[in-house]
Every structure is written in structure tokens, then in C-alpha cells.
Amino acid sequence: MVFKCVHCGYKVNSLFIQYSPGNIRLMKCENCKEVADEYIECEIMKAYSHLLFNTRDNVDFEVFVDVILLNIIFVSVLLLATSIMLTSLTEITRVKDILLAIIVSSYFKIFLVAMMIWEFPSSVPCVVDVLVLSSNAVALRVVTQSTIARCILVCFSAHATKFLANQMLRH
Template sequence: MGDAKEGEEEWPRCVGCGRRVKTLYMQYSPGNIRLMKCDTCKAVADPYIECEFMIILIDLILHKTRAYRHLLFNKLRIYSSLDKRFSIAARYREVLLAVIISSYFKLFLMAMMVWEFPSSVIFFVEISVLSSNTVALRVVTEFSKAHCFGVCFGAHAARYLTERWLLGAP
């Protein structure tokens, strides 16, 4: 989004269009807030402010880009992924953080150790992690969906082949 002016790099982002907004809400008194609208898309900049975490988690499971933008940009404060002024190391760190956070489906593998599930469930967990990583990478980098899928698929394939090579399995 190289649309940052001086001092704007730490502003939150609209979850609809991804543009920076000055503020997400205006607080008039304790418990009385007004959600601000984005100047670009004219929608409420971040309606997830009023939502419980469970609603956000459901939207993350449904792979909604708005939920990923809320979590990554407005909650965890990832700012600079496309700004030219920031270092390459900062961009790599932000992409890595997004991929790690979007791998939350791997928690289901821990449930498989406690309860008995067929081994075919591992395939579905891996597909869910792949698609979640694709959405998170797309939100942070704003590349095309096909490009993000290709990168994530390549990374997952490399991990799979490395595991097979190290374990000596066919």
C-alpha cells in the first residue's frame, strides 16, 4: 500500500479496503463510542472492534480477509509490509508473523493426540493451513491470490518433501 504520508505508517487500516485511516473510533464517554468510516470505501473502517473474539475466530476460520486485516493490522499492529522506507528484514518478519498466526489450524493436530481420529484428518488440517496461509499472505503483501497460493503451496510441498527425505519414507 505505499500510500503512507509522513507519520501515517502507524495508523490502523480499514478492514474493507486496506487503506490507512486516522482512527477507528471516537470515544465520547466511557462506553459510548462511534465507529469511524473509511474515506476511500465509505464503509465502517473496523466493525470488529465491537465483536467478541469468538466472532473474529469464526471469521478467521471462514478465511475472511476483513478478519485477517483486523487481527494483523489493527490488533497486532503490522504496519509496513509494503512501505519502501522499511527494511527487508522488517518485511520478512511481518510475513513470517502472519504465516505463523495463520497456521492456527495445526492446533487440531494436538486434539488428534488426545482423541482418536483417522489419519485422513491430517490431510484436511494441512489443506486448511495452506488456505489460511494463502489468505494471510495475501492480506499482508497484497499480491494476487494465485501468486500467494503458489508461494504457500511451494513452501508446503518443500516441507512435505523434506520430511519424507529426512524420515526416509517413500
């Protein structure tokens, strides 16, 4: 990516060097020897202070324990449902395949993590859930070679159990 010096318009390769989080050095323009873009510092500092001061208090340790517990429940139900409704889970490699497929297909969860930091419309979690569920089902189908309807049913039961467990934890 190429940036431009805000003083003379000369091309600069980077606006700053980051040594560690919050520790940056602004780059100088080779042409006019001014700091190429001093405003970037304000932007970076604003982003860091937002992360440090406004999210740390809201995300506490209890939430992470809940998330881990819910994921254990989710994976257990998923494997149980897979062994009942789909194929028999005799091979250990199959379990590994299924877990990998579920992890890879759950990348939509990145949006949920992002939501802990930035504000999104309240409809977003629901949309993400549907996307995760459908991609899980497709991944499961590839691994187990079963019908898509069965895969959706397996994924739905796992997601539903996780949802109910989440409701129980919150009350």
C-alpha cells in the first residue's frame, strides 16, 4: 500500500513503524522531511484507548468461562448426534476430521468476537448463527458423506443445546 505525505504529496511506503502495541514511530517524508502524516498517531491512539478503556471492563473472566463451557457442550452434542444419526464414530481420525470441519466452518464467529469490541445491530448475532449453522452442516456433509438434511439436523441439535445452555447460564 502506498501513502502520501500530507504536506507535499510525495509517496511514502508506510506512515508509521509499530514496535509494540501503543509504541509507534511516525515516518518522515523523504522529500520534505516533515512527519508524513501526524494525524495517524491520533487515530491509532484513539483505537488503542478505545480497546483498553472501554472493552476491558465489559469483557470479564466469567464470560470466557461460559464461552468455553458452551463450546464443550456444543462439540459433545455434535459428536453424539453425529454418531447416532450419521455414521458410527469408530475411527479416531473421523472425530478429528469432524472437529476440524466444524472449526474451519465456524469462522463466522470472528464476527461475534468483533462484536465484543465494536457495536453492531442486534440482528447480526442471529444472522451469524444461521451462517455458522449452514456452513457447519455443509462441512459435516463433506466429512461424513451423509445427506444434507441429516447434517442440518445434527448441527441444529448441537446449536439448540448450546443456545439453551447459554440461556440457563444467564439466569
